Amino acid sequence: MIADAPRAPDRPILPHRSYRTLVRPRGSTVTALICAALGSAVVLAFAGVIANASTSQLARALTAFGVPVTLQPDRFLHYDLQTLHFSMPSHSWVDLLLWIVACALVVVVCAIARPVYPPLRYFLILNALVVGGEATYLYFTGHLGYDSDDFSQLMLHTAIATWVIVPPLVALFAALFPFGPLAIVEIVVCSLAFEIVLSMVRYGTFVALLSHSGPILMSDLYLQFGPLFDVIPLIGILTLFLVPLARRMQGKMQGWVWL
Amino acid sequence: MNTSLFAHVLQTYVVIVIAVMCVYAVRHFWFSISRLSMTQRPSFQDLYDDELPAITVVVPMHNEATVARDALEALLNADYPPDRLEIIPIDDQSRDATTSILAEYADRHPIVRPLYVLRGARGKQNSLNVVLRIAKHPIVLVFDADYTPGPGLLRELGAAFTDPEVGAVMGRVVPRNTGRNLLTRLLSLERSGGYQVDQQARFNLDLLPQYGGTVGGFRRELVERIGGFHEETLAEDTDLTVRLYAQGWKVVYANRAECYEEVPHQWSVRFRQLRRWSRGHNRAMLRNLSAIVRSEHLSFIQRLDGVLLLLVYAIPPLLLGGLAANVVLFYMGAMPVIASILIGFFIVGYNAVGNFAPVYEIGAAELLDGGVERIYLLPLLFTLFLFNSAAVSAGVFDTIGDVLKSRSVRWDKTGRARRPEAPGRA
Numbered sequence: 001m002i003a004d005a006p007r008a009p010d011r012p013i014l015p016h017r018s019y020r021t022l023v024r025p026r027g028s029t030v031t032a033l034i035c036a037a038l039g040s041a042v043v044l045a046f047a048g049v050i051a052n053a054s055t056s057q058l059a060r061a062l063t064a065f066g067v068p069v070t071l072q073p074d075r076f077l078h079y080d081l082q083t084l085h086f087s088m089p090s091h092s093w094v095d096l097l098l099w100i101v102a103c104a105l106v107v108v109v110c111a112i113a114r115p116v117y118p119p120l121r122y123f124l125i126l127n128a129l130v131v132g133g134e135a136t137y138l139y140f141t142g143h144l145g146y147d148s149d150d151f152s153q154l155m156l157h158t159a160i161a162t163w164v165i166v167p168p169l170v171a172l173f174a175a176l177f178p179f180g181p182l183a184i185v186e187i188v189v190c191s192l193a194f195e196i197v198l199s200m201v202r203y204g205t206f207v208a209l210l211s212h213s214g215p216i217l218m219s220d221l222y223l224q225f226g227p228l229f230d231v232i233p234l235i236g237i238l239t240l241f242l243v244p245l246a247r248r249m250q251g252k253m254q255g256w257v258w259l
Numbered sequence: 260m261n262t263s264l265f266a267h268v269l270q271t272y273v274v275i276v277i278a279v280m281c282v283y284a285v286r287h288f289w290f291s292i293s294r295l296s297m298t299q300r301p302s303f304q305d306l307y308d309d310e311l312p313a314i315t316v317v318v319p320m321h322n323e324a325t326v327a328r329d330a331l332e333a334l335l336n337a338d339y340p341p342d343r344l345e346i347i348p349i350d351d352q353s354r355d356a357t358t359s360i361l362a363e364y365a366d367r368h369p370i371v372r373p374l375y376v377l378r379g380a381r382g383k384q385n386s387l388n389v390v391l392r393i394a395k396h397p398i399v400l401v402f403d404a405d406y407t408p409g410p411g412l413l414r415e416l417g418a419a420f421t422d423p424e425v426g427a428v429m430g431r432v433v434p435r436n437t438g439r440n441l442l443t444r445l446l447s448l449e450r451s452g453g454y455q456v457d458q459q460a461r462f463n464l465d466l467l468p469q470y471g472g473t474v475g476g477f478r479r480e481l482v483e484r485i486g487g488f489h490e491e492t493l494a495e496d497t498d499l500t501v502r503l504y505a506q507g508w509k510v511v512y513a514n515r516a517e518c519y520e521e522v523p524h525q526w527s528v529r530f531r532q533l534r535r536w537s538r539g540h541n542r543a544m545l546r547n548l549s550a551i552v553r554s555e556h557l558s559f560i561q562r563l564d565g566v567l568l569l570l571v572y573a574i575p576p577l578l579l580g581g582l583a584a585n586v587v588l589f590y591m592g593a594m595p596v597i598a599s600i601l602i603g604f605f606i607v608g609y610n611a612v613g614n615f616a617p618v619y620e621i622g623a624a625e626l627l628d629g630g631v632e633r634i635y636l637l638p639l640l641f642t643l644f645l646f647n648s649a650a651v652s653a654g655v656f657d658t659i660g661d662v663l664k665s666r667s668v669r670w671d672k673t674g675r676a677r678r679p680e681a682p683g684r685a
Contacts, residue, residue, distance in 0.1 A: 019514065
């Protein structure tokens with residue numbers, strides 16, 4: 001019988017973080033969608049202009065620093081681009097053998113002597129494997145699949161593709177959190193601006209490095225350091241906006257939906 | 260095989276990896292939305308009932324003298340009717356003072372009934388099988404020895420079993436030594452994403468939240484009925500979860516049932532822990548994948564979630580393979596640009612093995628948990644990727660070796676870092 005049912009203690013159910021959810025500011029999702037679409041549209045419209053202006057400046061800067069580069073025409077998607085043409089010193093078989101031995105030594109020392117903490121150790125091992133693998137490939141085949149012009153094209157094409165991807169990706173992530181419409185616009189603009197500047201600086205830096213080192217570092221620079229410099233700062237930009245938001249919401253009952 | 264065909268094979272592999280990663284990315288994005296913005300499904304913790312189930316609390320211990328007293332004191336102070344509570348600390352062939360500490364508590368508290376395992380194979384699963392035979396009560400809750408449950412935790416977990424369809428319950432594990440060093444801080448972020456968002460979202464969406472082997476429990480009779488715990492497993496939790504789901508039972512996730520644990524603060528300890536989890540989880544995957552796929556008790560979405568859950572520890576090596584394939588394609592000059600970008604994004608963006616959480620999910624969890632400065636560490640989660648992938652891949656190779664050589668597994672306890680308490684405290 002209901003009358004005999006046990007009574008719950010006279011204790012309130014306190015609000016707890018376990019089941020609270022966010023109050024999303026009005027218009028933030030729509031803003032995120034607009035930012036994603038608009039950002040990509042702007043990139044698609046002006047990527048060629050931005051890329052060409054940047055490569056012209058890069059060419060001047062590199063020449064000023066003693067790296068001889070020229071501009072050469074290229075076509076990607078619907079853009080008429082100019083890529084940096086540069087030359088790389090080739091490696092003798094002795095150089096390649098030395099690289100192979102050096103990389104093997106790094107792997108062995110890291111694996112056995114463990115001189116540094118694991119994340120850095122594994123990162124060193126991975127880089128040594130990639131460079132050593134490339135040296136071995138060069139040793140046996142005599143050439144890489146990409147020469148300096150191909151690499152230059154690859155860098156520029158990757159940069160443009162990344163510019164197109166970044167606005168929707170960042171807007172999507174930002175839309176998860178209760179950022180206001182203005183903050184979402186700021187995050188997308190900051191991320192895209194950062195990505196454009198970074199891509200071109202990286203492009204110039206890699207060209208300068210390879211024109212001195214030869215192709216041995218090509219795959220490592222492109223595959224390891226490329227994504228690293230892209231994604232980590234992008235996450236960093238998001239956290240720069242997320243931390244103040246978290247601080248504002250900390251300890252407040254408002255801004256949350258409580259169970 | 261000619262060069263072109265080889266390149267096509269590698270390109271196909273890279274595309275498959277990217278497709279799998281996209282599935283996980285969408286899954287976790289959906290989890291984040293569910294946890295941050297959709298209606299939450301609470302557990303049973305606020306259910307007050309005089310008929311709380313009688314429970315047996317099990318604490319497996321092997322050389323746990325540094326933490327045994329804290330664990331037992333916490334359990335004895337629990338807000339649970341003593342006549343419905345039994346505590347079985349398992350002394351699994353300890354060589355330190357654990358045995359004498361348990362004897363001391365057994366003398367003073369009748370509800371503490373230690374189990375001394377003197378010989379035979381060590382390991383949690385073996386001890387639990389013995390407990391199944393000697394436990395007095397129908398519900399078994401399990402805690403690791405370094406956990407200190409709060410007073411209300413047993414009630415919060417035990418209340419779930421008032422629902423007769425519930426086969427197991429899982430609480431939330433929160434690191435207590437977060438501030439010790441960078442590793443513990445990063446693991447705290449990882450745990451936060453795994454429980455606050457991942458587990459709760461799966462519970463919200465009626466998918467498959469997982470019983471995690473500690474800070475949780477199960478119906479003793481059910482486990483007996485399915486033949487107890489496999490002695491050849493290092494992941495009895497995954498094994499039990501999947502077997503329960505396959506037979507139509509529910510697993511409840513109680514997000515508010517928080518319990519504090521010590522996470523490894525040494526990279527070597529964490530490596531061994533992950534390697535063991537990977538080995539055990541992958542064995543459980545091989546054993547149970549077909550049962551989940553074929554289960555008539557689960558919907559298509561639940562089966563899909565079960566498969567993705569079981570494959571979690573196979574993904575890091577798959578992703579590393581994608582990276583390796585991309586490197587070789589680069590050497591050959593046959594690397595697709597978009598593939599290289601996406602692989603890069605996934606490698607840097609995914610790092611928390613276990614729930615395999617992407618960085619946005621962990622950010623969401625920190626926001627919900629009230630974290631502020633810790634959010635600045637999100638970019639550093641990248642450092643875990645290679646480390647986690649190496650440890651998990653080692654576990655995958657162990658699994659392959661186990662299967663090929665039919666070798667038995669050996670339990671490897673996670674090292675404790677807590678210092679012994681002052682003498683005389685009890």
